[in-house]
Amino acid sequence: MVKGRGETSASYAVNASADAADTALKRGGPVQLLSPNGVRVDGRMPHESRFVYLKTGAVTAAAGSAYAEVGQTKVIVSVFGPRESYKAEAFSGIGRLNCHVQYALFATSVRGKASQGQEEKEFPVMLHKALEGAVMLHTFPKTTVDIFAIILQSGGGDLAAVISCASMALADAGIAMYDLVPAVSACCVGKEVLLDTALEEEKWSDGEMMVTCMASRNEVTQLKITGQWPGAITKDALNLSLDACAKLADVMRACLKEQAEGDEDE
Amino acid sequence: MTIVGEGAEGSAATAAMEVEAFKRLYPLQFYERYLDQSVRPDGRPLNRARPTSVNLGAIPTAEGSALVKIGHTTMLAGVKLEVVVPSTTAPDQGQLAVDFQMPTICSPLVRPGRPAEVAWSVSEQLSNALSSSNFVNLQQLCIVPGKAAWIAYVDVYCLDADGSLLDAALLAAVAALTHLQLPAVKVTEAGRVVPLTSQNVDGDQEEEISEKKSEDQIVKSRQRLERRPVPIGLTCVKHKNHLLADPSAEEESTLQTSLTVVMDSSDRLVSFYKPGGAVTATSATVKDCIDLAKKRVIEVKDLLEEAYEEAFGAEMMVE
Numbered sequence: 001m002v003k004g005r006g007e008t009s010a011s012y013a014v015n016a017s018a019d020a021a022d023t024a025l026k027r028g029g030p031v032q033l034l035s036p037n038g039v040r041v042d043g044r045m046p047h048e049s050r051f052v053y054l055k056t057g058a059v060t061a062a063a064g065s066a067y068a069e070v071g072q073t074k075v076i077v078s079v080f081g082p083r084e085s086y087k088a089e090a091f092s093g094i095g096r097l098n099c100h101v102q103y104a105l106f107a108t109s110v111r112g113k114a115s116q117g118q119e120e121k122e123f124p125v126m127l128h129k130a131l132e133g134a135v136m137l138h139t140f141p142k143t144t145v146d147i148f149a150i151i152l153q154s155g156g157g158d159l160a161a162v163i164s165c166a167s168m169a170l171a172d173a174g175i176a177m178y179d180l181v182p183a184v185s186a187c188c189v190g191k192e193v194l195l196d197t198a199l200e201e202e203k204w205s206d207g208e209m210m211v212t213c214m215a216s217r218n219e220v221t222q223l224k225i226t227g228q229w230p231g232a233i234t235k236d237a238l239n240l241s242l243d244a245c246a247k248l249a250d251v252m253r254a255c256l257k258e259q260a261e262g263d264e265d266e
Numbered sequence: 267m268t269i270v271g272e273g274a275e276g277s278a279a280t281a282a283m284e285v286e287a288f289k290r291l292y293p294l295q296f297y298e299r300y301l302d303q304s305v306r307p308d309g310r311p312l313n314r315a316r317p318t319s320v321n322l323g324a325i326p327t328a329e330g331s332a333l334v335k336i337g338h339t340t341m342l343a344g345v346k347l348e349v350v351v352p353s354t355t356a357p358d359q360g361q362l363a364v365d366f367q368m369p370t371i372c373s374p375l376v377r378p379g380r381p382a383e384v385a386w387s388v389s390e391q392l393s394n395a396l397s398s399s400n401f402v403n404l405q406q407l408c409i410v411p412g413k414a415a416w417i418a419y420v421d422v423y424c425l426d427a428d429g430s431l432l433d434a435a436l437l438a439a440v441a442a443l444t445h446l447q448l449p450a451v452k453v454t455e456a457g458r459v460v461p462l463t464s465q466n467v468d469g470d471q472e473e474e475i476s477e478k479k480s481e482d483q484i485v486k487s488r489q490r491l492e493r494r495p496v497p498i499g500l501t502c503v504k505h506k507n508h509l510l511a512d513p514s515a516e517e518e519s520t521l522q523t524s525l526t527v528v529m530d531s532s533d534r535l536v537s538f539y540k541p542g543g544a545v546t547a548t549s550a551t552v553k554d555c556i557d558l559a560k561k562r563v564i565e566v567k568d569l570l571e572e573a574y575e576e577a578f579g580a581e582m583m584v585e
Contacts, residue, residue: 059426060338061373061515072326076425078371100370100378105421106328106344148370148378150423152342153327 033189033201041200042071049184049196049244050157054165054255056172064173068165071198072155077165079173082143095140097131099124101149101162108154123149123159130163130183130212130222136176145175156199157185163212163222164248171256179214181221182248184241186211188229193237195244209234211241215249293520301508308514313558315500315512318566320437320573322445330446332573334438337514338428343438345420345446349459352408352415360407360415364393366422366435373427373515385424388431391539392422395436395528399497399536402443406492409451410484414459416448429515432526432539433499437566440496444574448491453484495530498566500559502527504545511558525551527559531567 033041040046050071059065062078085096101123103114114120127147135145147169149162163183170177185197187205194201197208207227213220220242225234289296300307310316316337325331328344335341352359366389368382376382396402407416420442422435450462462485503513505521518524523543528536535556540547547555 059371061427062371076371080374102369104344104423106325106346109327111346111348111419150369150371153325
């Protein structure tokens, strides 16, 4: 949905203040993220999450694995171990997590584009930090649990999908955790918060936020805010995201339960 | 481990435990007991391949894509197109670039930064099989001779490695290429290739397959690749007198001699690959393998047809 410049600023003026429209113009955003009647590019309402499909046990060769589809984003996470730590690593009384995230070459509209950016280097670090607090590392001393992820299709909110999927895979592998770790991203356009960012929105929004939390313990494990956020709506966005996380956690738990019941029947 | 006085259920559990222990301690003898009865631990007869499925169009960001499963072995192939200047040696041909990857998720043996050795050999065999079978008519990938042509990047990802990797990778690559559609493009006077959007093409033009010249502009319509004989692979493992088709990872690692045959659907032998191993293959074995591969080709070809009809059936009726 590409519009001319004049139209973009006009439609922004409907939803947001004039200066917000100016920022969008300065950044050259040709895409209208919110239609005049408040509908998003993919037809969702601002506070509506995308359709989620989750499945555990996607990779039989792994100790635990999960496949997640969040809107157009498709990821697979495999968990191996606990197994022997690398020889070069120093002794550790508690367990280690080793994370690795990669994009498939055809995941983006231009082939191999994602591999050239910083994402592939940043994602493993973020994934590690998001899960570290939730995994009971003391239950597998001296060993390493490998968490490997591949993004098959990039459709926005990639890291959030990877983190949610990884905690499902950890549960599938039987690694002890305090709670599941759902993750949700949000972005802001002018003074409007858009929940569960899609690809277009990720590219053209003014600011982005990603929250990962342990929903039933009500603890945030990771919070990342970038870009321009008007102070007043940051808190709203955080509450919205936490609420979405809690809902996602219910879906994740239901999926794991279903899987476990299916296994019992066999 | 002994369990006393647990009744029938307990003794069954003990028996299962003993079988498991026997399998771990003496894997070869474990397999031989089965093979002598002409059956495999998973219940298959020796010459039967695992259940196979083909799904076209799994990844919308790729111009062509396919998800293939043979037993647990899962392959995802995507084809991306880019415009390049054709090489001077073949100015009327496009290019095909095939790559096989085993990401860290697919097997406990692959670690980040250390690609599995098997990935290299599969990658090599895969691109050899595709180029020597002439499955893709490279001339069809040409847009303007000497000026512009498509390069089709075929990237095959192994999502779950459970044996017979080449067979599954080749099937995925072939399926993704049958799913591929070359987009409608026009070449401007300056020689740039631009996509045709629905606004500047009317319905009649889109249906036409041949290229059309009007006012120094070359318009190429949307098209699928020409259907050619399909190369299909079958891996077998040989142990003593037994020949097992489509081995799982466990069978491959226990019974070490493997043979891979690639044949195309018009019964031509594309390649035969036997990378050493403990057992030497006699000409009778080679012949047996080829016979098995012939049967497999028929099965797989039907699967491909079904998948194709499922993906494009409705569209074909409209045409």
